[in-house]
Amino acid sequence: MKLLSTTQLPQLPPVSAGGGMTGMESRLPPGITLPFSPTDLLWRYGPMSFSSSAHPPPSPLLDFKTHLPTSLASDPRIWSREDVAAFLRWAEREFDLPQFDMEMFQMNGKALCLLTKSDFGERCPGAGDLLHNVLTMLARDFNQLQRCLPSSPVTPTRPSAYPLSPHSHPPTPTWVENPYAANLASLMSANSVTLSPAPSVDSQAGSPGHAEPQTQVYKSDSDEDNQTGGSNSPPATPTALATQRLSEVCFKDQPSPTFTSQMMHVTPGTFRPAGSPREFFPNDPPEPNTNGRLLWDFLQQLLNDPSQRYTHYIAWKSRETGVFKIVDPPGLARLWGIQKNHLSMNYDKMSRALRYYYRVNILRKVQGERHCYQFLRNPTELRNIKNISLLRQQMRIKSEPEDVDCNVTPAEELPTDLSMSSMNQLSEPLPLVVQGILTEPDNHRKAKEEPLPLHDPPPKYRSHAYNLVKTNQEPDERK
DNA sequence: AACCCGGAAGTAGG
DNA sequence: ACCTACTTCCGGGT
Numbered sequence: 465m466k467l468l469s470t471t472q473l474p475q476l477p478p479v480s481a482g483g484g485m486t487g488m489e490s491r492l493p494p495g496i497t498l499p500f501s502p503t504d505l506l507w508r509y510g511p512m513s514f515s516s517s518a519h520p521p522p523s524p525l526l527d528f529k530t531h532l533p534t535s536l537a538s539d540p541r542i543w544s545r546e547d548v549a550a551f552l553r554w555a556e557r558e559f560d561l562p563q564f565d566m567e568m569f570q571m572n573g574k575a576l577c578l579l580t581k582s583d584f585g586e587r588c589p590g591a592g593d594l595l596h597n598v599l600t601m602l603a604r605d606f607n608q609l610q611r612c613l614p615s616s617p618v619t620p621t622r623p624s625a626y627p628l629s630p631h632s633h634p635p636t637p638t639w640v641e642n643p644y645a646a647n648l649a650s651l652m653s654a655n656s657v658t659l660s661p662a663p664s665v666d667s668q669a670g671s672p673g674h675a676e677p678q679t680q681v682y683k684s685d686s687d688e689d690n691q692t693g694g695s696n697s698p699p700a701t702p703t704a705l706a707t708q709r710l711s712e713v714c715f716k717d718q719p720s721p722t723f724t725s726q727m728m729h730v731t732p733g734t735f736r737p738a739g740s741p742r743e744f745f746p747n748d749p750p751e752p753n754t755n756g757r758l759l760w761d762f763l764q765q766l767l768n769d770p771s772q773r774y775t776h777y778i779a780w781k782s783r784e785t786g787v788f789k790i791v792d793p794p795g796l797a798r799l800w801g802i803q804k805n806h807l808s809m810n811y812d813k814m815s816r817a818l819r820y821y822y823r824v825n826i827l828r829k830v831q832g833e834r835h836c837y838q839f840l841r842n843p844t845e846l847r848n849i850k851n852i853s854l855l856r857q858q859m860r861i862k863s864e865p866e867d868v869d870c871n872v873t874p875a876e877e878l879p880t881d882l883s884m885s886s887m888n889q890l891s892e893p894l895p896l897v898v899q900g901i902l903t904e905p906d907n908h909r910k911a912k913e914e915p916l917p918l919h920d921p922p923p924k925y926r927s928h929a930y931n932l933v934k935t936n937q938e939p940d941e942r943k
Numbered sequence: 944a945a946c947c948c949g950g951a952a953g954t955a956g957g
Numbered sequence: 958a959c960c961t962a963c964t965t966c967c968g969g970g971t
Binding site: 953 | 959960961962963964965966967968969970971
Binding site: 758804812814817 | 962964
């Protein structure tokens with residue numbers, strides 16, 4: 465495609481014409497290439513190169529590693545049940561712990577890695593933290609090793625920048641960098657997913673079930689991506705890639721009751737996470753997923769382009785808070801149209817799609833500022849949500865009325881289906897309600913929006929939130 | 944006029 | 958056939 469000739473990022477995979485966008489390339493402005501191909505699924509590409517400088521400090525438990533049974537693989541995620549048992553036995557000896565109830569650990573390494581500190585605590589009171597930490601360290605060490613490999617599925621990350629869903633968790637220092645949590649997150653993400661082959665790696669990866677705001681340490685995939693890619697790396701699907709590994713959740717030290725209980729729903733055995741790395745679990749059933757890029761992902765990609773090639777179209781106003789501005793609405797719409805192969809795409813249509821994100825709290829409008837929106841969730845979270853969404857029905861995550869009191873919204877309970885039909889499917893009004901979006905406009909609005917650092921909730925937004933609730937409560941009336 | 948909003952219906956891919 | 962994530966169109970408000 466012609467754009468490539470002027471490309472600033474030669475290494476960028478071409479927006480292949482062969483991908484079905486014949487003729488469309490010509491619509492791309494000179495020097496601009498989409499970070500991915502609509503059909504070539506760039507996001508399937510492996511992660512970018514890693515910067516070795518981003519390595520976290522050596523693990524304090526590193527030395528323990530040398531005592532690990534040699535039969536155990538470096539990566540706990542690929543341990544078999546037997547390996548897990550061996551690991552536990554080893555831990556008992558190594559740390560002089562009381563005997564574990566092996567019945568509580570009938571799982572493979574992948575599943576083990578999905579356990580939160582709280583989960584461990586419940587399974588082996590007193591040693592939960594320790595086990596969790598050890599496992600985290602092992603995974604981190606492994607990840608670090610991986611980073612040295614060109615095709616490693618893990619990319620370096622840097623502390624994230626923007627807070628995820630403001631409504632789901634306060635912008636506290638929580639999401640500030642926490643190497644361990646981050647590692648765990650990456651660990652978890654890598655494990656959790658059973659994703660489908662292609663987009664799996666990137667576009668969706670999240671590990672299901674753990675996006676619990678209170679316990680998460682958010683990292684911005686975007687940021688990571690930027691880091692990852694370096695100024696010259698291809699923007700192949702940074703978000704997704706980073707997301708997968710850094711995944712959704714990094715658990716903090718403080719246990720979250722809510723989270724814990726929720727985790728119980730998603731712990732291995734009861735829940736089959738989607739999107740595990742193919743390399744580890746090639747036999748895992750593929751997860752249904754969108755073979756196309758999602759709008760929010762698309763925007764993230766542009767926003768986080770390491771080379772900042774799209775700042776003329778869209779740019780962060782405040783990465784920390786997820787606020788961005790569409791600098792060139794028609795231009796961005798065009799790019800989106802190219803991406804989706806909808807040549808008649810315009811800002812009006814694209815913005816409609818954006819507005820659908822309001823309903824699921826992925827985005828919100830920045831009041832009073834034209835073309836300004838705010839991400840309420842980070843990519844990682846979004847991916848998690850996606851997974852949760854897929855599981856929602858089978859898991860029937862519950863919404864108890866009491867949940868309404870929590871202003872923290874479990875990401876997994878958020879509706880992710882943008883269609884009206886899905887809302888009708890909800891047996892209960894809970895997602896929105898649970899998420900603190902309110903049963904009642906004002907009260908909830910407060911709970912939900914308070915965390916938002918920048919802007920006050922617009923009146924319209926409030927009413928919209930209210931409508932959403934109504935929507936959930938009276939599904940039959942819609943449509 | 945441009946933007947913004949959200950309802951309604953349609954669509955493509957999974 | 959069904960679901961998701963839009964896409965398309967539109968009337969109405971700012």
